[in-house]
Amino acid sequence: xxxxxxxxxxxxxxxxxxxxxxxxxxxxxxxxxxxxxxxxxxxxxxxxxxxxxxxxxxxxxxxxxxxxxxxxxxxxxxxxxxxxxxxxxxxxxxxxxxxxxxxxxxxxxxxxxxxxxxxxxxxxxxxxxxxxxxxxxxxxxxxxxxxxxxxxxxxxxxxxxxxxxxxxxxxxxxxxxxxxxxxxxxxxxxxxxxxxxxxxxxxxxxxxxxxxxxxxxxxxxxxxxxxxxxxxxxxxxxxxxxxxxxxxxxxxxxxxxxxxxxxxxxxxxxxxxxxxxxxxxxxxxxxxxxxxxxxxxxxxxxxxxxxxxxxxxxxxxxxxxxxxxxxxxxxxxxxxxxxxxxxxxxxxxxxxxxxxxxxxxxxxxxxxxxxxxxxxxxxxxxxxxxxxxxxxxxxxxxxxxxxxxxxxxxxxxxxxxxxxxxxxxxxxxxxxx
Amino acid sequence: xxxxxxxxxxxxxxxxxxxxxxxxxxxxxxxxxxxxxxxxxxxxxxxxxxxxxxxxxxxxxxxxxxxxxxxxxxxxxxxxxxxxxxxxxxxxxxxxxxxxxxxxxxxxxxxxxxxxxxxxxxxxxxxxxxxxxxxxxxxxxxxxxxxxxxxxxxxxxxxxxxxxxxxxxxxxxxxxxxxxxxxxxxxxxxxxxxxxxxxxxxxxxxxxxxxxxxxxxxxxxxxxxxxxxxxxxxxxxxxxxxxxxxxxxxxxxxxxxxxxxxxxxxxxxxxxxxxxxxxxxxxxxxxxxxxxxxxxxxxxxxxxxxxxxxxxxxxxxxxxxxxxxxxxxxxxxxxxxxxxxxxxxxxxxxxxxxxxxxxxxxxxxxxxxxxxxxxxxxxxxxxxxxxxxxxxxxxxxxxxxxxxxxxxxxxxxxxxxxxxxxxxxxxxxxxxx
Numbered sequence: 097x098x099x100x101x102x103x104x105x106x107x108x109x110x111x112x113x114x115x116x117x118x119x120x121x122x123x124x125x126x127x128x129x130x131x132x133x134x135x136x137x138x139x140x141x142x143x144x145x146x147x148x149x150x151x152x153x154x155x156x157x158x159x160x161x162x163x164x165x166x167x168x169x170x171x172x173x174x175x176x177x178x179x180x181x182x183x184x185x186x187x188x189x190x191x192x193x194x195x196x197x198x199x200x201x202x203x204x205x206x207x208x209x210x211x212x213x214x215x216x217x218x219x220x221x222x223x224x225x226x227x228x229x230x231x232x233x234x235x236x237x238x239x240x241x242x243x244x245x246x247x248x249x250x251x252x253x254x255x256x257x258x259x260x261x262x263x264x265x266x267x268x269x270x271x272x273x274x275x276x277x278x279x280x281x282x283x284x285x286x287x288x289x290x291x292x293x294x295x296x297x298x299x300x301x302x303x304x305x306x307x308x309x310x311x312x313x314x315x316x317x318x319x320x321x322x323x324x325x326x327x328x329x330x331x332x333x334x335x336x337x338x339x340x341x342x343x344x345x346x347x348x349x350x351x352x353x354x355x356x357x358x359x360x361x362x363x364x365x366x367x368x369x370x371x372x373x374x375x376x377x378x379x380x381x382x383x384x385x386x387x388x389x390x391x392x393x394x395x396x397x398x399x400x401x402x403x404x405x406x407x408x409x410x411x412x413x414x415x416x417x418x419x420x421x422x423x424x425x426x427x428x429x430x431x432x433x434x435x436x437x438x439x440x441x442x443x444x445x446x447x448x449x450x451x452x453x454x455x456x457x458x459x460x461x462x463x464x465x466x467x468x469x470x471x472x473x474x475x476x477x478x479x480x481x482x483x484x485x486x487x488x489x490x491x492x493x494x495x496x497x498x499x500x501x502x503x504x505x506x507x508x509x510x511x512x513x514x515x516x517x518x519x520x521x522x523x524x525x526x527x528x529x
Numbered sequence: 530x531x532x533x534x535x536x537x538x539x540x541x542x543x544x545x546x547x548x549x550x551x552x553x554x555x556x557x558x559x560x561x562x563x564x565x566x567x568x569x570x571x572x573x574x575x576x577x578x579x580x581x582x583x584x585x586x587x588x589x590x591x592x593x594x595x596x597x598x599x600x601x602x603x604x605x606x607x608x609x610x611x612x613x614x615x616x617x618x619x620x621x622x623x624x625x626x627x628x629x630x631x632x633x634x635x636x637x638x639x640x641x642x643x644x645x646x647x648x649x650x651x652x653x654x655x656x657x658x659x660x661x662x663x664x665x666x667x668x669x670x671x672x673x674x675x676x677x678x679x680x681x682x683x684x685x686x687x688x689x690x691x692x693x694x695x696x697x698x699x700x701x702x703x704x705x706x707x708x709x710x711x712x713x714x715x716x717x718x719x720x721x722x723x724x725x726x727x728x729x730x731x732x733x734x735x736x737x738x739x740x741x742x743x744x745x746x747x748x749x750x751x752x753x754x755x756x757x758x759x760x761x762x763x764x765x766x767x768x769x770x771x772x773x774x775x776x777x778x779x780x781x782x783x784x785x786x787x788x789x790x791x792x793x794x795x796x797x798x799x800x801x802x803x804x805x806x807x808x809x810x811x812x813x814x815x816x817x818x819x820x821x822x823x824x825x826x827x828x829x830x831x832x833x834x835x836x837x838x839x840x841x842x843x844x845x846x847x848x849x850x851x852x853x854x855x856x857x858x859x860x861x862x863x864x865x866x867x868x869x870x871x872x873x874x875x876x877x878x879x880x881x882x883x884x885x886x887x888x889x890x891x892x893x894x895x896x897x898x899x900x901x902x903x904x905x906x907x908x909x910x911x912x913x914x915x916x917x918x919x920x921x922x923x924x925x926x927x928x929x930x931x932x933x934x935x936x937x938x939x940x941x942x943x944x945x946x947x948x949x950x951x952x953x954x955x956x957x958x959x960x961x962x
Contacts, residue, residue: 099836100576100578100579100582100611100615100618100619100835100836101576101615101619102572102575102615103572103574103575103576103601103603106572106574106575107572108569108570108571108572108612108616109569109570109571110569110616110620110623111567111568111569111629114567114568114569114570115567115568117570118568129897130892130895130896130897130898131892131897131898131899132869132897132898132899132917134544134547134548134867135544135547135548135551136541136542136543136544136547137541137542137547137550138541138542139535139536139539139540139541139648140573140605140634140636140648141536141539141593141605141636141647141648142535142536142539143533143534143536145533146533149533157598160574160595160597160598160603162593162595162596162597163595164593164595164638165590165638166638168536170536170593172573172574172605178533179541182533182534182535183541183543185533186533186534187543190543191912191913191916192903193902193903195899196544201573201634203573203574205597205598205599214574215572215573215574223902225903226902226903227903228902228903228904230881230900230901230902230903230904231902231903233885234902237889241892348881348882349881349885351882352881352882352883352884352885352886352889353885353886353889354886354889402533403532403533434567436565448663448781448782448785449781449784449785450785451785452666452782452785452786453785453786453787456670456785456786456787459563459564459674462563463563464562464563464564464565465563465564465565466564466565466628467663468663469626469656469659469661469663469664469667470625470626470658470659470660470661470663470664471661471663479624480624483624484565
């Protein structure tokens with residue numbers, strides 16, 4: 097063992113693992129591209145004050161924040177929303193809606209655990225400048241399509257809520273401290289109805305409010321089936337009424353997208369209340385074993401904080417760690433195997449020229465081709481061809497060249513074929529299609 | 530303007546710019562993949578001591594190095610070789626040759642200038658565990674192929690040297706301080722032959738050495754044409770002889786790859802002498818305006834320093850900044866335009882369901898499709914469709930649906946066509962092929 101170790105909470109991805117990860121990222125991005133989301137790429141390091149606008153002092157302790165050589169307080173970006181808000185505030189020329197995504201590294205100074213890393217990837221997707229239910233529906237539709245493209249749609253539930261329903265209940269009487277109420281709602285599944293109501297009252301609700309919350313949390317199912325009931329028990333007030341109107345329009349849009357059955361209403365989805373202004377959603381595995389696979393919501397007032405004009409926004413974030421856990425559990429994580437089309441095997445040094453010419457020709461057709469770089473014997477070269485998972489091995493000996501015929505071995509079947517030198521490229525490309 | 534600004538030396542890439550950059554990175558990576566180079570992904574943050582092995586104290590001042598919340602001295606990686614060496618030292622199970630690449634962000638605390646950024650991308654390519662000339666040739670071949678794939682091969686020269694030739698000259702007598710000699714050689718083009726020899730003697734060479742260096746630096750041209758002359762004037766000594774033998778074998782391999790004319794011998798290529806142990810190379814624009822586009826060389830003794838077993842290595846690094854300058858100058862930088870296949874335009878809110886169904890169907894064929902998210906009128910929607918560079922716009926009105934015929938506008942020609950609703954998807958996909 098070397099004296100040098102990787103930092104805890106950080107990961108190395110060597111070729112086999114990286115190939116699988118690349119496939120997952122590519123799948124996510126190709127769905128996003130079909131929706132007209134556009135890739136952006138923003139700095140990994142930003143001024144600390146930009147990132148404190150949203151998160152305040154606690155950010156400093158939970159991030160890699162430091163003073164650079166020039167005395168600037170900077171932070172390795174733990175998320176990307178403040179950077180996006182910075183751009184929106186400075187670039188008045190962007191035509192809306194702005195539909196951005198990026199998959200990039202994020203850093204948080206957390207206690208490293210299995211699914212709490214200090215360096216991780218996150219795909220962030222936002223629509224800025226559209227406050228419509230159509231934008232909400234598009235974010236949910238792309239979420240569902242990504243889950244489907246990753247082959248985990250059957251293993252997850254997309255849970256939605258509108259935080260204003262809960263706010264409406266709390267607003268009917270003055271609940272001073274909403275945090276304990278949220279906590280009780282978050283723990284709903286651990287209690288029976290009686291205990292739940294008691295706990296809500298202990299947390300500061302009166303009896304009527306507690307009943308109202310209980311009724312709403314009882315409703316859980318596809319938005320198509322539950323909407324009428326939600327409407328019946330929704331609290332009064334303009335905001336709650338708007339929430340109901342939007343949920344209805346959302347239901348219709350999701351039906352048109354053909355995904356209404358996949359979207360489940362659940363009042364216990366209360367992520368980051370201070371931040372979100374309307375729809376919130378999270379995707380959970382149906383077995384309830386993992387943290388949220390992804391989530392997001394509408395945050396119409398955030399960009400404002402950064403000095404920009406009021407800009408409605410809805411976003412979605414997908415981290416890599418929980419997603420990988422889920423895909424491995426569901427046995428749909430891509431194969432962690434190298435991909436090589438052809439290995440060209442020189443039997444001796446005196447055939448190098450012909451081998452390199454052949455390698456060059458094969459690569460020019462787009463194939464993945466390797467050859468010996470170490471002067472190894474035939475047996476070692478076959479071992480290496482195995483290691484890199486080569487599909488075909490072309491054996492090139494001096495005698496073969498004299499006879500104008502090369503041996504091509506199919507590594508899956510073990511079958512060998514004699515092929516005239518001039519036909520080798522066509523033979524191999526035919527086999528690999 | 531917002532109060533929040535980006536840090537100096539950092540860049541934002543919005544969708545149009547990012548699309549071009551993505552195309553460039555994809556081109557580079559697809560060439561690397563054909564050669565059997567495999568993508569890896571390593572931490573952005575590492576222990577400072579790992580990165581000081583190679584670069585020493587000066588590293589601290591030139592990097593984003595800091596103490597994390599746990600008191601560890603860490604650095605945002607300014608390069609990737611030490612991280613790769615760490616892995617090689619810890620993973621004895623890797624079968625060689627290891628052929629790795631990655632395109633990732635790097636950070637250096639430099640004075641920001643046009644082509645000296647504090648955050649930049651670099652593609653690092655290495656072959657570990659093969660000390661053969663075949664490996665050297667493969668690195669040069671992939672370099673040439675990348676330049677060709679990026680359409681800049683005619684605008685650059687690939688300059689090669691073997692640092693042991695120069696060392697051989699200096700070794701024949703004891704030159705104590707080699708640095709001034711390197712500096713003079715580096716400035717060769719600015720002087721006539723007489724001045725050059727004088728400067729070399731001032732830098733510590735005797736008359737014979739100075740003549741020898743002058744003769745070697747006079748040789749400049751494709752390796753195929755210059756090799757015999759290099760051989761004639763090469764200094765004595767085992768290392769120089771080995772250098773000559775390898776240059777000869779390299780010439781033959783480059784000929785087999787069909788790229789011998791693109792590789793030019795140039796003794797003035799003296800990058801990082803302390804680090805490289807044999808072949809060194811750099812790619813310069815032929816007009817001599819820019820810094821090196823990319824470069825690399827053999828460093829057989831470096832991995833050793835990190836506690837691993839002796840591991841021969843040859844590497845290549847391509848930064849994004851100079852490459853972009855060159856490609857822009859040569860007018861081969863990809864178009865910075867958004868790509869959208871279809872915009873589906875609802876004339877009024879009462880056609881939303883049909884529009885979303887159509888959008889969904891079109892996206893399922895793999896097309897990039899957007900629709901209105903803001904309830905805009907027809908004119909504004911056409912403006913937006915222009916902004917996102919939509920190729921086709923499908924207009925969906927209530928009356929159109931009743932008549933079962935939609936209008937499809939080709940945005941390039943302005944031509945409009947009436948198409949039965951059921952034929953729309955096929956019509957559009959046919960047009961876009």
